[in-house]
Each structure stands twice: as structure tokens, then as C-alpha cells.
Amino acid sequence: MAKPTFYITTPIYYPSATLHIGHCYTTVAADTMTRYKKLRGYDAYFLTGSDEHGQKIERSAAAANMEPIKYVDKIIASFKELWRKFDIDYDDFIRTTEPRHEEVVAKVFQKLKDKGDIYLGAYEGHYCVSCETFFTESQIKESQGKCPDCDGDLDMVKEESYFFRMDKYADRLLKYIDDNPDFIQPVSRRNEMINFIKQGLEDLSISRTTFSWGIPVPGDPKHVIYVWLDALTNYISALGYTKDDPRFERYWPADVHLVGKDIVRFHTVIWPIMLMALDLPLPKKVFAHGWILVNEGKMSKSKGNVVDPMILADKYSTDALRYFLLREFIFGSDGNYSEDILINRINVDLANDFGNLLSRTTAMLEKFQDGEILPPGEKTQYDDELLELFQTVPQEMAEAMEKLEFHNALAAIWKIIGKANKYIDEAAPWNLNKNGEKDKLATVLYNMAEALRFATIMLTPFMPNTPAKVWAQLGLTNNQEIQTWDSLTYGKIPQGIKVARGEAIFPRLEISKEDEEAKKAEAAAAKAAKKAKKEAARASQKAKAEEPKPEITIEDFAKIDLRVAKVLTAEKVENADKLLKLQIEIAGEKRQLVAGVAQHYSPEDLIGKNVVVVANLKPAKLRGIESQGMILAASDKEGLELLTVDKITSGGRVK
RNA sequence: GGCGGUGUAGCUCAGUGGUCAGAGCACUCGGUUCAUACCCGGGGUGUCACUGGUUCAAAUCCAGUCACCGCUACCA
Numbered sequence: 006m007a008k009p010t011f012y013i014t015t016p017i018y019y020p021s022a023t024l025h026i027g028h029c030y031t032t033v034a035a036d037t038m039t040r041y042k043k044l045r046g047y048d049a050y051f052l053t054g055s056d057e058h059g060q061k062i063e064r065s066a067a068a069a070n071m072e073p074i075k076y077v078d079k080i081i082a083s084f085k086e087l088w089r090k091f092d093i094d095y096d097d098f099i100r101t102t103e104p105r106h107e108e109v110v111a112k113v114f115q116k117l118k119d120k121g122d123i124y125l126g127a128y129e130g131h132y133c134v135s136c137e138t139f140f141t142e143s144q145i146k147e148s149q150g151k152c153p154d155c156d157g158d159l160d161m162v163k164e165e166s167y168f169f170r171m172d173k174y175a176d177r178l179l180k181y182i183d184d185n186p187d188f189i190q191p192v193s194r195r196n197e198m199i200n201f202i203k204q205g206l207e208d209l210s211i212s213r214t215t216f217s218w219g220i221p222v223p224g225d226p227k228h229v230i231y232v233w234l235d236a237l238t239n240y241i242s243a244l245g246y247t248k249d250d251p252r253f254e255r256y257w258p259a260d261v262h263l264v265g266k267d268i269v270r271f272h273t274v275i276w277p278i279m280l281m282a283l284d285l286p287l288p289k290k291v292f293a294h295g296w297i298l299v300n301e302g303k304m305s306k307s308k309g310n311v312v313d314p315m316i317l318a319d320k321y322s323t324d325a326l327r328y329f330l331l332r333e334f335i336f337g338s339d340g341n342y343s344e345d346i347l348i349n350r351i352n353v354d355l356a357n358d359f360g361n362l363l364s365r366t367t368a369m370l371e372k373f374q375d376g377e378i379l380p381p382g383e384k385t386q387y388d389d390e391l392l393e394l395f396q397t398v399p400q401e402m403a404e405a406m407e408k409l410e411f412h413n414a415l416a417a418i419w420k421i422i423g424k425a426n427k428y429i430d431e432a433a434p435w436n437l438n439k440n441g442e443k444d445k446l447a448t449v450l451y452n453m454a455e456a457l458r459f460a461t462i463m464l465t466p467f468m469p470n471t472p473a474k475v476w477a478q479l480g481l482t483n484n485q486e487i488q489t490w491d492s493l494t495y496g497k498i499p500q501g502i503k504v505a506r507g508e509a510i511f512p513r514l515e516i517s518k519e520d521e522e523a524k525k526a527e528a529a530a531a532k533a534a535k536k537a538k539k540e541a542a543r544a545s546q547k548a549k550a551e552e553p554k555p556e557i558t559i560e561d562f563a564k565i566d567l568r569v570a571k572v573l574t575a576e577k578v579e580n581a582d583k584l585l586k587l588q589i590e591i592a593g594e595k596r597q598l599v600a601g602v603a604q605h606y607s608p609e610d611l612i613g614k615n616v617v618v619v620a621n622l623k624p625a626k627l628r629g630i631e632s633q634g635m636i637l638a639a640s641d642k643e644g645l646e647l648l649t650v651d652k653i654t655s656g657g658r659v660k
Numbered sequence: 661g662g663c664g665g666u667g668u669a670g671c672u673c674a675g676u677g678g679u680c681a682g683a684g685c686a687c688u689c690g691g692u693u694c695a696u697a698c699c700c701g702g703g704g705u706g707u708c709a710c711u712g713g714u715u716c717a718a719a720u721c722c723a724g725u726c727a728c729c730g731c732u733a734c735c736a
Contacts, residue, residue, distance in 0.1 A: 193664070193665060193730075193731090194730090194731090196663080196664055196665085196731085197663085197664070197730070197731045197732085198731090200662090200663055200664075200731065200732070201731070201732070204732070204733080266730085270731095333672085335672085335673080339729095340672085341671095341672085346671095346672095349685070349686090350685090352696095353684090353685070356696060356698090357696075357698060357699080358698095358699090360695095360696065361695055361696055361698055361699075362695085362699090363695095364694090364695050364696060364698085365694045365695035365696090365698080365699080366694085366695085367695095368694055368695055369694045369695085372694070373694085416683095416684085419684095426698095426699055426700075427699085427700065427701095429694075429695090429699075429700090430691095430692075430699060430700040430701085431700080433692085433693095433694090434694065435692095435693070435694055438694090509695095509696050510696095511696080512696065513696055513697090513698090578734075583661095583734050583735075584734050584735095598736080599734090599736075600736085601661095601734070601735050601736085603734090619736075622736060623736085624736085625736055627734065627735090627736075632736055633736095634736075635736040636736090
């Protein structure tokens with residue numbers, strides 16, 4: 006019988022900067038999942054790669070006075086070195102600059118165009134080069150004209166562009182999401198996407214003429230294909246889509262696309278719609294993991310708080326780092342990183358609990374039984390609870406893994422480790438030895454070794470290097486048949502095994518006294534701060550919801566130029582429920598403004614009215630229409646009413 | 661503005677109507693000596709955000725309020 010397959014991917018990373026711990030997190034998770042599936046007998050396939058096109062790379066390469074491809078080659082080499090360091094055992098690494106990818110993207114473009122899903126239009130917008138993203142007026146409002154993502158400068162760009170029709174497939178996509186509750190995870194992301202799709206999808210701009218570092222549009226080479234159509238296609242181009250590659254048949258659709266929460270939309274809206282347009286099946290699951298935060302904030306170059314995994318890998322073992330990443334953080338949520346947290350986690354779980362368990366087990370075997378793991382003899386009253394866990398924990402771990410709850414999978418394994426440490430205390434083998442109860446002693450030592458065997462097998466996907474060390478110390482290196490998932494039943498260690506106690510597999514890491522003192526002080530301060538915050542919340546709750554605004558001076562008020570204006574014309578703004586476009590006149594000067602009053606006034610109600618407007622308000626665009634001022638209106642829960650005057654004519658001051 | 665989420669021990673979180681509300685870490689006291697100053701046990705930390713309601717019974721259900729977060733927008 007053919008093995009069941011499992012296809013998992015990470016996003017392809019952009020080579021504009023070195024990778025940080027967050028990229029490592031995603032990739033370690035994918036690698037661990039793949040190793041787990043292989044352990045369970047699956048034909049698992051793991052794809053990662055790099056997204057190498059775009060204006061930003063073109064510019065960076067030019068700045069470095071290099072050919073773009075030479076420029077990215079160097080960076081990609083560093084990616085691969087990092088993955089080697091973390092024992093990332095991918096089956097394929099796709100680069101979007103490889104011919105095998107570019108060919109497929111061109112074919113995909115052509116197919117969509119032949120189908121009528123791509124058309125030529127024009128795009129205008131505020132463009133951030135470094136993020137390769139267009140922003141609408143409203144998106145850059147809060148960031149005051151800067152890029153909301155990176156705070157960089159925006160260019161106003163208008164260019165010819167090909168567009169991909171998205172709305173056409175919106176209903177089908179909604180139905181798919183509805184029919185497949187596990188498609189988007191965690192569910193909070195799912196709700197967001199449903200909400201987003203229901204508001205209507207705009208056609209997606211998929212080409213650029215402003216730079217050339219990309220895949221040319223078939224038949225129109227002054228355009229290059231722009232980011233998402235190019236990048237997303239990697240998940241099928243790597244499998245040889247359109248090339249009669251058996252891997253495509255075998256592995257598509259993907260079982261899991263792992264993505265960061267910032268790119269969920271591209272993977273759960275654009276990508277499925279692309280696949281629908283290509284008549285291909287959709288991936289079974291898109292899982293959005295959280296971010297690793299530093300000091301409660303996102304890592305960023307400008308903040309200087311980027312955690313470099315290469316530096317960590319030189320200080321700590323990569324097995325420990327892999328463990329930490331998947332144990333400390335809840336996979337679907339954000340989590341806080343600090344080196345203290347890392348060290349504490351390694352010391353407590355790996356050094357104290359796991360490493361020390363191996364150490365005391367081998368030490369006692371050598372001391373009391375000449376290093377030999379003897380078959381269990383007489384039972385002790387403490388055995389049952391431990392043996393019970395041997396039966397339940399593998400199942401518990403498996404269930405957590407299916408849900409990508411790595412932290413719970415590890416917590417399950419630690420139940421055995423914790424119980425084994427307690428078991429030793431209860432059974433007190435040193436007393437059994439002293440009292441000559443050799444039979445019971447053999448049982449206890451055997452069970453300890455079994456506990457280690459169970460834990461080690463289950464840890465294999467998480468830690469590629471540690472198991473071999475454990476097997477060596479337990480004397481089981483050559484007993485590979487009892488290192489498998491199927492061997493997770495009690496009593497598999499054969500006779501005649503001799504342990505060989507060795508170095509601590511996870512030495513304790515020292516924390517300086519000062520750091521500890523600082524930690525205590527910090528904890529106390531945190532406690533006080535929390536109390537204060539609670540008090541403050543309570544106080545603000547008691548205060549009226551309608552807080553008075555801070556006092557201003559008459560000069561402040563005088564800055565506002567309030568005028569009476571006559572409404573000349575009014576019409577509804579297309580595709581907007583709330584907006585009316587008005588032409589008004591202030592003392593002979595005509596102006597256009599947009600007001601969000603359509604649900605309370607019809608256009609004809611307004612014509613001829615003398616309203617009050619803020620005449621010196623900075624103009625803004627609403628729905629693409631310039632508004633040169635703002636109409637005053639009073640509102641409450643019941644409704645909204647414009648301020649109007651009867652006798653004073655247009656131009657009159659209001660104060 | 662709309663939709664959604666969260667608020668439980670110093671920290672990270674579990675707990676969706678029913679014993680005095682839990683785990684791990686941190687803290688503290690005790691035990692043990694096989695072990696990596698480790699392990700085991702005891703202990704305290706809590707108006708389960710607030711207010712009101714339903715119920716014999718609410719962290720859990722309902723209504724409202726506050727705070728924080730996410731997505732989104734046509735509030736100039």
C-alpha cells in the first residue's frame with residue numbers, strides 16, 4: 006500500500022535583509038511537522054524557498070553595484086546556511102528566479118488571461134517601494150502620508166497594469182470557507198477573512214512597468230509580473246505543475262501552508278482564487294501563526310530589536326532553540342521573547358527535568374547494576390501511574406500535533422518526564438539497593454529507562470540531534486527497532502543492554518546574581534503596576550463615558566474658520582451609502598465637499614440650504630473625491646441634523 | 661463607525677453552570693542524596709475587569725460599562 010502523503014510549506018522569504026528568529030520559528034515548525042509525519046510513516050514533503058523579484062531587490066542590487074541575481078545569490082546562500090544550522094531538512098528549496106518557477110508563472114498568467122480573468126487597466130496609488138505595496142488614501146491617513154508598514158516614503162504612481170478579476174470568484178470562495186471549517190486557522194483569522202471577502206473584492210493589480218527585475222508578462226514584456234501572482238505560484242511550480250511531474254499529482258493539494266498572520270489574506274483570498282481560476286484543488290489548511298515580540302513590540306530593523314538566530318545558534322544548541330521556539334510560544338498567538346525567558350526554559354525543562362533524568366538514570370544503573378538494564382522484576386506500588394502515561398501520552402501528543410499545537414505536544418511529553426522524576430523519589434532506588442531489594446530495584450531502573458525511551462522517541466521530530474546522544478548513553482544506539490513510533494509500548498528494552506553515562510546533554514546555563522536580583526525587582530514592580538492599572542481602570546469606568554475635552558483658549562478656537570455656505574448642488578457618490586458630493590458657495594467662492602450624511606438627507610433636501618462649514622480644513626479625499634471642508638451637524642443616537650441658518654447669507658462668520 | 665477577539669495568581673495560560681477556582685514558571689519553607697545547587701513535598705499569592713440580571717447554584721449564561729488587541733471602512 007502506498008504511504009499517505011503530507012505536503013507542508015513555509016512562506017518564501019524575501020532576501021532584503023537577514024532572517025530573524027520569526028522566520029526561524031515558522032521554518033522550524035514546518036520541519037518538525039515534517040519529521041513527525043515521517044515518523045508516523047507518511048510520505049511527507051516539505052517546501053521552503055525565497056521570493057527574489059521586485060523593485061526593492063533591484064534597487065538594493067544597484068546600490069551595491071551588483072547584478073540582481075548575483076546580489077540575491079549571496080543572500081540565499083546565507084538562508085541555506087541558517088537552515089543547515091537548524092537542521093532544517095527541506096525536500097525542496099524554490100527560488101522564484103529559477104527557470105523552473107518562471108516558466109510556470111508565465112503559463113499561469115497566460116492561462117488566466119485566456120480565461121478572461123486578466124485584463125489591462127491602469128493603476129494609481131501611493132506606493133511603498135520597500136514593502137512593494139500600494140496604499141489607499143485612508144490607509145495612509147494615520148501614518149501621515151508615510152508607509153503604514155515601514156514608515157518609509159511613498160511614491161505617487163500611476164501606471165498601466167494588468168489586473169486579475171477577483172470578485173468573480175468571491176462567492177465560490179466563501180462557500181469553500183464555509184464548507185471547510187479547518188481551512189483557515191486559527192478561527193479568529195477565518196472570521197476576519199469572511200468579513201473581508203463579504204465587503205467585496207477589488208481586482209488585483211498583477212503587473213508593473215516601473216521596474217524590470219521580475220518575470221516578463223507573456224506577450225507584453227514591458228510589464229513584469231508583480232509580487233503575489235509570482236510568489237504564490239511557488240507552491241505548485243516547485244512540484245512541477247504543468248510539466249507532467251509526478252510530484253504534482255502526488256502532493257497537491259497542500260496539507261498545510263504555514264504563514265505569518267500578516268500574509269493570511271494573500272493565502273486565503275488571492276491564492277485560492279488563483280487556484281479556482283486554474284481549476285486546481287485548494288490547499289487543505291492555511292495556518293497563521295503569531296509573531297515573536299520583543300519588549301511587547303514587533304521586531305524591526307529601525308527599532309534595533311531584531312533577534313538574529315545565527316548569534317543564538319552560536320551560544321545555545323540548536324536543539325534547545327528549536328525546543329524553546331515550539332514550547333514557549335503558543336503557535337497561533339503572539340508571544341514575548343527575551344534571552345532570560347530562553348535561558349529559563351532551557352534550564353528548567355531541558356537541563357533540570359530531561360537532562361538530569363538521563364543523568365540520574367544512567368548514574369544509578371552504573372552504581373547499582375553495573376550499568377546493565379535488567380528485566381523488570383517485582384512490581385512496586387508506584388509503577389502504575391507511570392505505566393498509565395506510557396499508554397496515554399503518545400495519543401495525546403499525536404492529537405496536539407494534528408492541530409499544530411506544538412506547545413501542547415511538548416507539554417504532553419513532559420508529563421512522562423515529570424512523572425519519572427517523581428517516581429524515582431517515591432520508589433527511592435537507593436533505598437532498595439541498600440536494603441538488598443534487587444528485584445524491585447531492577448523494575449524501577451527499567452521503568453526509568455523506558456520513560457527516557459518514550460520521551461526521546463516523541464522528541465525526535467523536535468530535536469534532530471539529541472536522540473542519538475540519549476541512545477548512546479542508554480546503550481541503545483544499535484537498537485533502532487525500539488526507536489520508532491510503533492515501538493511506543495512498554496517493555497521493549499531487551500536484555501543485555503549496558504548504559505554508558507556521558508556528558509550532560511543539556512548543561513545548566515548560568516544566570517548572574519545581578520540578573521536574578523533585577524528579575525525580582527521587576528516582578529515586584531510589575532505587580533504594583535498591575536494593581537495601579539486596575540485601580541485606574543475602575544476610576545475611569547466610574548467617570549462619565551462622555552469625558553469633557555481639555556480646555557482650550559479663545560485663540561485655539563479662533564483658528565477654526567467657520568462660515569455659512571450655500572449648497573448649490575448635491576448628488577450621491579457612486580458605490581457609497583453614506584456620502585454625498587456637494588458643490589457649495591462661500592461668499593462667491595465655489596467649493597466641492599463630501600459629507601457623510603446620505604443616510605439622513607437626500608440630495609434635493611440640501612440644495613439651497615445655508616449650512617455651516619469649516620472653511621479652512623485641510624482638503625482630503627474620500628472615495629477618491631476631494632473634499633474641501635466639512636459641514637457641521639449635530640448627532641445623537643436618534644439621528645443627525647445639519648446646522649443651518651435662515652437669514653445670514655453665504656460667507657457669514659460663525660463664532 | 662462596523663465586525664470579531666481578549667480581560668482568571670507577579671508572568672504564560674487552562675478552566676463554558678455544581679466539591680474551599682487550577683497548571684507551569686517565579687517566590688518561600690521543608691525533605692532527599694541517584695543526579696546537572698538537581699529532584700520531591702508543603703505554603704501564600706486571586707473582590708475569575710466592573711455593574712446589574714437569570715438560577716437552588718455563575719469565572720462560566722444574559723444585558724450594560726471600562727480597558728486592550730485584530731480586521732475593516734464611504735465618519736473631513
